[in-house]
Amino acid sequence: MGRGPCCDKNGLKKGPWTQEEDQKLMDYIQKHGHGSWRTLPKNAGLARCGKSCRLRWTNYLRPDIKRGRFSFEEEETIIQLHSILGNKWSAIAARLPGRTDNEIKNYWNTHIRKRLLRMGIDPVTHSPRLDLLDLSSILGSSIYNPTQLHLSRLLGIDPVVNSELLRLASNILSSQCNNLNLLPQNLQENDQFSNPQIQNQFSSLVQAQQLQNPIQEIPSCTTENTFVSDPQLQAQQLQNPIQEIPSCTAENTLVSDPQLMQANVDQISSNPIDFPGQNVQSDLYQDNGVPCSLDPNFVPILNYGFFNSDQYIVHPSPESSDFQQNHNQNFNFASVLSTPASSPKTLNSLSTHINSSTEDERDSYCSNMLNFEIPDLLDMSDFM
């Protein structure tokens, strides 16, 4: 038997709320609390259904709602959490004080999602879209005809890509990193690798390829990495403290198993973790940036090169020295853009706001997130 509507629609008002209605609702809840939403409208003298009242209160009138544009840290947190939680907007909102699930959902759909798509990142899986970044075919054709190479544009790297480098990268990739010990030999055989620029190009190629097929294609990582696709690995990982998840870069960390994703959801839900912008005490974190309160089972997640490799989705506040150090290594907030934590926005459902930072600036931020680092796996310094 299906359920009927939550209330009798007849005579009940829909659409935008008036100031008078808002005032009535606020006055009533401040006096009596919301109690039963079903009976609230009648008691408060509102011609609305309870559900409408609840939404208006939780999404707009609640006094602790933070209005205005999302800060950089908030946006970063949303992306990180979304990569673990998926479209669990309420769970994400629980980690962002003052933000509602509806607001986050809207912001995701209208800003972040579009930007990720523009960057060639699948907003669902948070991995590069294979249809846009089929490196195998690109590399394959480029090796024989380097002039056709558009990879550099895709990756945003220097357009001058040495064909010899491509051949070498292709050879290495074709062996799927099965024997990374051969790398030094291969590299040493090629004088090109004395050039740091070439090294960066090479590592970008390898990293991009790893991002394409992260689970299948990095066998040498299996005992260390944090991809979770195998039940045994999951069990193993659940037994290992987070400190023992070492060298595979966080960029490579994808959670492909729904159960583990749920475990993360539970972990986050049950174990409050502070996020940037929340005035986190730095002593809540260990030396490696992992919060002391964080359950060891918690799985670090994909990032876009924004975080250092040994960082996880939680990091200390910007005030902490660890945070500064880790981020200064490869990313500088101030150098990318300065976004006010919140811009003025009137308390009116029909109002709009003035963008204080442009989409281009945010794009710049995201492109920085895609600046691949040389993974620990391929530490070029060893070959110098």
Add this chain to the structure above:
DNA sequence: AAATGTCACAACCGCCGCCAA
């Protein structure tokens, strides 16, 4: 200046899970 297109966001809709009777 008007028409049209696009964007952003508040609000609604329908489904789901929990819980009490």
Add this chain to the structure above:
DNA sequence: GTTGGCGGCGGTTGTGACATT
């Protein structure tokens, strides 16, 4: 075990504001 009420959640829509032609 079943049923119905309720709150909550995620997806979608409607509409005003702004940008472009």
